[in-house]
Amino acid sequence: MTTPLADVAASGATLRAFLHGLPGVDRVGADQRAKMLGTRSIKTTAKAEAIDLAIRMVDLTTLEGADTPGKVRAMCAKAAHPDPSDPSVPKVAAVCVYPDLVGLAVEALGGSGVKVASVATAFPSGRSSLEVKVADTALAVAAGADEIDMVIDRGAFLAGDYLKVYEEIAAIKAACARPGDEHGAHLKVILETGELATYDNVRRASWLAMLAGGDFIKTSTGKVQPAATLPVTLIMLEAVRDFLAATGRKVGVKPAGGIRTTKDAIKMLVLVNETVGEGWLDPDWFRLGASTLLNDLLMQRQKLATGRYAGPDYFTLD
Template identity: 65%
Template sequence: MSTTNVQDDSQNRPARNRAGQDVTGELTRASAGILPAHLADATVDESSLKRFLAGLPGVDPVGLEQRSAGLATRSIKRASKLQAIDLAISMVDLTTLEGADTPGKVKSLAAKARRPDPDVPETPTVAAVCVYPDMVATAAAALAGTDIGIASVATAFPSGRSSLQIKIADTKLAIDAGATEVDMVIDRGAFLSGNVGKVFDEIATIKGVCGDTRLKVILETGELGTYDNVRKASWLALLAGGDFIKTSTGKISPAATLPVTQLMLTAVRDWFDETGELRAVKPAGGIRNTKDAIRYLVMVHEVAGPQWLDPFLFRFGASSLLNDLLMQRRTQLSGHYSGPNYVTVD
């Protein structure tokens, strides 16, 4: 990935066929990685992008949901369960995204991230804390000296309803305050009205602003309406340079579901098969207990592959999930349930 927001062709891109170029003009480019010709051609201009997205195979809801339901019946016991719990803890983006957030709340969340279970110090730390841009500095100070990520939502989260200038400024605010990961939202209105070029440009521009800071692209699948749209938006975000594709803001119901996550895992798997690049997935919202988390991990394992069982490539956007994981972890170690009074509120 290049670190600049470039509007022109990069020298190292393969030659592109310009014959099909139309009035919409060139798309913004943030990524200068070498893509296979058919993917590079897809981003020449908006009409190419539309044709590419329209040419993706359809998604049959019955079959998709059947596979999700089948994988959800996997029975994960004993050592494999403890392994899954530890992995899930290390994948949590511990999140608070409320209007009522205060520095005190964020500090207490950061303390929880550093030491999820004070009574069991060898418990893994979480992957990141996730806050609004104005809380990033507080989180960064509280997490100094750790390798816990500081993720910030940006780009007029959660609706994405603002100008590109505001979204760029919002992103810069977060990064300048110390964010190491940015969670942006796509413009669902533009996507649903067929203006995929605008969505692409915004993602590519924000990725340009982010540079090496990893960018999570929130598709808000609950507003996209169909699985076909989720697949299209996933590929759109991957083509535009998103490091993660993320299901939801958590502000819309339904948030993350197994079938939607399956679809996104399939997209990053296909992306890897075609480009050799590993991109990440983050379901967010609605994942509240260990049983759910393990179902997601089974899906990561069997749909994307064991390679994705890594906090770099899969995250859970969640708040209450962590405490259930901690209680289940204690249960696995001690053989009996403790209870919510033995884990810290955050």
């Protein structure tokens, strides 16, 4: 990097000085702006477009201890054809599974164009040694994952050991490399904003993840409440915008967890458009991590198409 930010991570002290030098977040202002943008009314044709865009942005997720190969195959089928009775429904962006199920998902999705994302690095707590985390990532990449969703070490972050978090992200980024593939797997960095306590910390963690080489910053694992709230997403979008201005590198954003209804999803899209502009209104730069959201999007889509309120009986369970 030839940017002025190149030397920021030279030592723990410089990194700390930089992150604490970021402007503070006006909590009330952020809450109010997110709330105000949430009142926008999106109807008829605009709503239809928003629903299709949101479907294309969904990372269809199953991250449970009870995940079976059958469940993952069923989810992959749904990802490629969200509504089998309506071929005009676009496919989702990716499926997101645990690392041991990546091979299965890759096989099930073969050639459909839906990407496979895998959580890694001792998801969801991130409490393990760096060696284990790197190996976890490397195995998922070797199994064919297109994207890696890593969690940061919140304990180290909250203790102020930013350099450790930075180096860990950089090490995982290196582990995402794949022989014969120039870009390697995409790295999404999960900040777990529900555990970061303050909006200032969200801004710092966003910058830290981007400086360390993350291709995406993601709000949450979905295992901690609150998860992807509007204000937190707003702060991360602002960080991404400022990072592009400072370095020229574009980073994506993925809110995940707690986005269950079409209304929630459309509020997110409004937030993106008003904060970073249309450049991010694309599955390459903005994703929605969700499982039940897709059914609600499909029901709303059917309501627009048929004029009748749709019922959940006519869609597959998550």
